[in-house]
Amino acid sequence: MTSTIKEKLAETLQISLERAAEFLEICYLVNYDKSKMIEPRNGVFDRLGFILSGAVRIYYINEKGEDISYLLQVNNDVIGDYASYITGKKSMAIIQTLLKTEVLYFDKKDIETLVQKDIFWLRLAKHISDLAFLDAKQRLDELFFYTPEERYLNLMKKSPEILNKIPQKYISSYLGITPQSLSRIRKRIY
Numbered sequence: 001m002t003s004t005i006k007e008k009l010a011e012t013l014q015i016s017l018e019r020a021a022e023f024l025e026i027c028y029l030v031n032y033d034k035s036k037m038i039e040p041r042n043g044v045f046d047r048l049g050f051i052l053s054g055a056v057r058i059y060y061i062n063e064k065g066e067d068i069s070y071l072l073q074v075n076n077d078v079i080g081d082y083a084s085y086i087t088g089k090k091s092m093a094i095i096q097t098l099l100k101t102e103v104l105y106f107d108k109k110d111i112e113t114l115v116q117k118d119i120f121w122l123r124l125a126k127h128i129s130d131l132a133f134l135d136a137k138q139r140l141d142e143l144f145f146y147t148p149e150e151r152y153l154n155l156m157k158k159s160p161e162i163l164n165k166i167p168q169k170y171i172s173s174y175l176g177i178t179p180q181s182l183s184r185i186r187k188r189i190y
Contacts, residue, residue: 005052005104012050012076013124023124026110032097040081043090047107048080048128054101055162057170058093067094069173071139072166074159079103082132098166148177149185 010020030049032038038056040046056079058071070093073079084091085108114121142151152175156163163171172182 008052008076009050009104013127015124019120019124023106023114024104026114027104027106030103030105032101032103034097034100036097036101038079038095038097038103040084040091044088045081045084045091045093046088046109047105048078048082048085049103049105051075051077051079052102052104054103055098055159055166056095056101057098057166057174058095059173060092060094067173069170071135072098072155072159072170072174074162078128078131078135082129082136098170099162143176148175148181149188151175152182152185153189 006017006020006024009015009023010017013020013023015023029052032054051073053075055072055074057069058073058079058081059067059069061067079095081091081093081095083089084093111121111125115125142154146154152171155171155175168179168182172179175182177185
């Protein structure tokens with residue numbers, strides 16, 4: 001894999017280039033076209049990935065048959081269903097690419113092998129767990145404590161270059177508002 005990927009990984013995980021190179025030995029790249037469903041193997045997410053480029057949405061289908069976007073993940077974000085990854089239980093999450101997307105994956109079994117070899121990897125596994133927790137906490141904080149306009153501004157700050165490429169219906173679902181409300185927010189901001 002390229003040195004750019006190694007550098008990006010080292011920066012994202014806050015590890016040395018040497019450790020990033022070692023980590024890359026257990027990783028593999030997958031390129032997805034736009035609107036591709038990323039399926040868990042056997043219904044269980046036994047791998048996680050870093051989005052190198054592109055965007056995905058993670059959503060659920062509610063009892064009314066409506067899809068609700070839970071997360072919009074973009075460059076440098078971790079993707080997968082972390083609860084499924086930890087527990088080994090089938091996932092209810094559906095992951096769909098919103099753009100052409102490149103993902104660097106690592107399998108749980110390979111991380112566990114590294115953890116057995118060196119305590120450094122145990123610390124890294126904890127760091128990845130911490131990142132997943134912080135993402136979930138940030139999402140809950142936004143839903144409970146921020147207005148839809150503040151949530152939109154946070155999303156703009158995180159990924160301005162991608163925001164205009166994602167269909168409005170997914171953004172509004174993620175923000176917990178209607179597409180019409182999103183249009184009003186955009187008009188106020190611009």
